[in-house]
Amino acid sequence: MRVLGVIAARGGSKGVPKKNIKLLAGKPLIYYTIKAAQESKFLSRFCVSTDSEEIKNISIAYGAEVPFKRPKKISEDVDSELVVEHALNFFIKKAIKFDAVMLLQPTSPFRKGKTIDKAINLLNKNQDIDSVITAEKIDSYHPDKMFRLKNKKVIPYTSKFKNKKGEPVLTLIARQLLEDLYIPDGSIFLVKTKYFFQTNSMISDKCKVIISEGNESFDIDTELDFKIASLLKI
Numbered sequence: 001m002r003v004l005g006v007i008a009a010r011g012g013s014k015g016v017p018k019k020n021i022k023l024l025a026g027k028p029l030i031y032y033t034i035k036a037a038q039e040s041k042f043l044s045r046f047c048v049s050t051d052s053e054e055i056k057n058i059s060i061a062y063g064a065e066v067p068f069k070r071p072k073k074i075s076e077d078v079d080s081e082l083v084v085e086h087a088l089n090f091f092i093k094k095a096i097k098f099d100a101v102m103l104l105q106p107t108s109p110f111r112k113g114k115t116i117d118k119a120i121n122l123l124n125k126n127q128d129i130d131s132v133i134t135a136e137k138i139d140s141y142h143p144d145k146m147f148r149l150k151n152k153k154v155i156p157y158t159s160k161f162k163n164k165k166g167e168p169v170l171t172l173i174a175r176q177l178l179e180d181l182y183i184p185d186g187s188i189f190l191v192k193t194k195y196f197f198q199t200n201s202m203i204s205d206k207c208k209v210i211i212s213e214g215n216e217s218f219d220i221d222t223e224l225d226f227k228i229a230s231l232l233k234i
Contacts, residue, residue, distance in 0.1 A: 001124045002044040003190070004098040005037050005116070006087045007064065009106050010075045011052025015222055020050075020106045021058055024229055029220065030055065032109035034064045039113025042120040044098065049087050051075035080105075080189075081200050088193060100192050103202060108187040109229060110215040119190045122208045130195040130204035134187040136217040142178050144171055182209065185217035 009030050013019040021028040030048070037046040048059040051070040059066050068090050074082045084103055091098070100123055102116065111134075119132040146157040147170055154170065161171040171178075188210070189202040196202065215232050219225070 001042075001099045001120065002097070003042060003100045003102055003120055004088065004091065005040070005043045005046030005102045005104055006084050007033050007037065007046065007048045007059075007104045007106060008080055008083045009048055009050045009052070009055050009059070010070065011050065011055055012075065016226070018054075019220070021055055022226065024109060024220075024226060028058050028062075029109060030059060030106040031062050033104050033106045033111065034059060034062045036111045036113045036116060037104060038063060040116040040120075041113075042117045042124075043102070046104070047087065049083050081196075081202060084196070084202065085200070088196075098193055100190060101196060102191075103189040105186050105219075107220045108185070108216070108218070109220065110218050110232070111187045112216065115210065115212075115216060116188065119188050119208075119210060122210070123190055123192070126208060129206045129208050131189070131191040131202065131207045132210065133184050133189050133203055133207060134210045134212045134217065135182040136185045136212050138181045138183055139175065142175060142181065144173075144178055182211070185212050186219045187212060187216055 009020040016022060020030045037043055047065045047067055049070050050056055050066065051072060056066045070083065070086065074086055080103055084101055088101055115134065122132050123129065144158050144160055148155040148157060156168045156170050159168040161169055163169045191202045191204065195204055218229060218232065220229055
């Protein structure tokens, strides 16, 4: 199976300026994703998709391929699928095709090369699936404990729990008794290119899920996240 890895790293960032190259433990954030891709045995090729000359130069310095400049129209707040599609089409125009494509986001610095390979191996061995993602179990922020504010009233997000009148209410039930739910952690999205071009989606209903272990699910989005990550083991 030929698999393309796409590291999506635009230059703009509203939350943390130049987030993708901000230093973490002395190295630019993107370095850790490049390193994980380099450690993979099963990625056929990987590249960095960026609109930033600075990110391009840093990525090349750490051994990554940056074969094109990402167009401005897909360098703002757009769906990541557009970035993946652009990268695939770039190689298709050069008569280079891949059986699958993996989106790797620099904001997941604790992702390991062996986890990348685990995902590829799952897709390769299970012919009945179209995608593989990493995810984490929801703990603190469970939907059954969420609510909307509407006209100054608390409206439970779900309707699973009701009071004696049969009205939906928020639950104070212990989290251990809530239904197990999971959320993609942003570390790995792997999909067959045939399915991707048919649906423009990175996640299929026929999907294998890898539950991330340790710090691998940690996603950096804020300055506080950087501070926390600096205390964790890279």
